[in-house]
Amino acid sequence: MSIKIENLIHTYMPNTPFEKKALDDVSLEINDGEFVALIGHTGSGKSTLVQHINGLLKPTSGKIIVDNVDITSKEVKLSLVRRKVGLVFQYPEYQLFEETVEKDIAFGPKNLKLDEKEVETRVKRAMKMVGLDYETYRNKSPFELSGGQKRRVAIAGVVAMEPKVLILDEPTAGLDPRGREEILGQIIALHKEYKMTIILVSHSMEDVAKVAERIIVMHKGKNILDGKPNEVFKHVDILEEVGLAAPQITYLMLKLREAGMNVSEEVFTIEQA
Numbered sequence: 001m002s003i004k005i006e007n008l009i010h011t012y013m014p015n016t017p018f019e020k021k022a023l024d025d026v027s028l029e030i031n032d033g034e035f036v037a038l039i040g041h042t043g044s045g046k047s048t049l050v051q052h053i054n055g056l057l058k059p060t061s062g063k064i065i066v067d068n069v070d071i072t073s074k075e076v077k078l079s080l081v082r083r084k085v086g087l088v089f090q091y092p093e094y095q096l097f098e099e100t101v102e103k104d105i106a107f108g109p110k111n112l113k114l115d116e117k118e119v120e121t122r123v124k125r126a127m128k129m130v131g132l133d134y135e136t137y138r139n140k141s142p143f144e145l146s147g148g149q150k151r152r153v154a155i156a157g158v159v160a161m162e163p164k165v166l167i168l169d170e171p172t173a174g175l176d177p178r179g180r181e182e183i184l185g186q187i188i189a190l191h192k193e194y195k196m197t198i199i200l201v202s203h204s205m206e207d208v209a210k211v212a213e214r215i216i217v218m219h220k221g222k223n224i225l226d227g228k229p230n231e232v233f234k235h236v237d238i239l240e241e242v243g244l245a246a247p248q249i250t251y252l253m254l255k256l257r258e259a260g261m262n263v264s265e266e267v268f269t270i271e272q273a
């Protein structure tokens, strides 16, 4: 299932003093089974871009074609688009609200009017996919879990809708190093074991260097670099100019890891400029 974006422009609050062109002629294609990271400084247009891919935002102009369907056309049912493209928002655990983990994850599938057995099957499968043991966690309150576990429950809620493409907007934000590793590891598993197409939004070069097969750099609403990590990291000058700090160090870290060396987080803690 491919995603094709053609000449996408998005302007917030047009014809007002607050007018803001958040996407400025973005064209790109994401193929079935890819693991793509969308990286860029805060305000570069990452969130705006991904919200177009599942139809949450409508373009000012341009086209978005998901699975050969132009989702910007009026006839398209957005509920069907959202079953194909799942979006995990920033801080998704804020949207947990049910008494138990099981009920929370079941909420989406229930709305699809699936029978009870199928809902249960999906909850079990989704929990397995995010590495939460069903019997251990099903009856726990989401609120008694750790940060990383809560986030896994929230991700499972989207995974239970069984989308082909999973978009995660800053999935490690606000977690401690252990929680970050936990979530990144789980996202890699969703890609490798369950063959999901992953679009990871991040402003952390460090996270992205560890996991993505392709990196798209956003700057002022444009996709300015796009390629395999080692290709993108060659453009150190551009990366520094757009505020993605210390790419050389990240690149070095990536190379050392590729060579099988165990590089500690403390040595290469990279803060955003």
Ligand code: ADP
Pocket (backbone or CB within 6 Å): 012, 013, 020, 021, 022, 040, 041, 042, 043, 044, 045, 046, 047, 048, 049
């Ligand atoms: P990122 O995800 O890279 O941080 P965003 O897509 O959130 O970037 O934002 C891109 C630009 O659009 C920013 O200048 C931001 O202030 C603006 N913007 C985002 N959401 C809104 C909104 N709802 N209304 C007006 N401007 C917005």
